Amino acid sequence: MTHPAIPSSAREAYGEIAPEFVRYSEDLLFGEVWRREELSLRDRSLITVAALTAGGMVEQMPYHMRLAMQNGVQSSELVEAITHLAFYTGWPRAAAALTVVKQMLAQSDQLDNKGQK
Numbered sequence: 069m070t071h072p073a074i075p076s077s078a079r080e081a082y083g084e085i086a087p088e089f090v091r092y093s094e095d096l097l098f099g100e101v102w103r104r105e106e107l108s109l110r111d112r113s114l115i116t117v118a119a120l121t122a123g124g125m126v127e128q129m130p131y132h133m134r135l136a137m138q139n140g141v142q143s144s145e146l147v148e149a150i151t152h153l154a155f156y157t158g159w160p161r162a163a164a165a166l167t168v169v170k171q172m173l174a175q176s177d178q179l180d181n182k183g184q185k
Contacts (some may be wrong), residue, residue: 074098074135109139114149117141121150121165122157129168143173 078093102112113136120129133146146169154162 074102110141113139113141118149118153121153121161124161126164126168129165130172133172
């Protein structure tokens with residue numbers, strides 16, 4: 069089964085200084101690992117958001133939360149997963165992740181409202 073390419077910002081962000089990092093990101097991580105059939109893209113997205121939340125890696129969350137939603141995860145499911153994670157990863161990390169969801173949804177609403185005018 070052929071899947072559409074998963075967009076990566078690695079080339080724009082690091083291409084000039086770390087071409088091998090870009091290659092690993094695009095070819096190995098998103099090209100091979102994310103395409104393994106043992107887990108769906110949706111499941112991989114939820115796991116990734118959980119890992120980012122657990123690690124407190126807020127910088128990567130907007131990209132992966134948008135990708136999760138593209139992969140079929142509903143915003144309410146992201147909120148529920150993060151709420152569940154609060155008890156395992158710590159309240160501050162969950163609160164930080166929920167802040168990212170809130171900001172992302174606010175941006176989405178702003179885009180939707182601009183399109184309706």
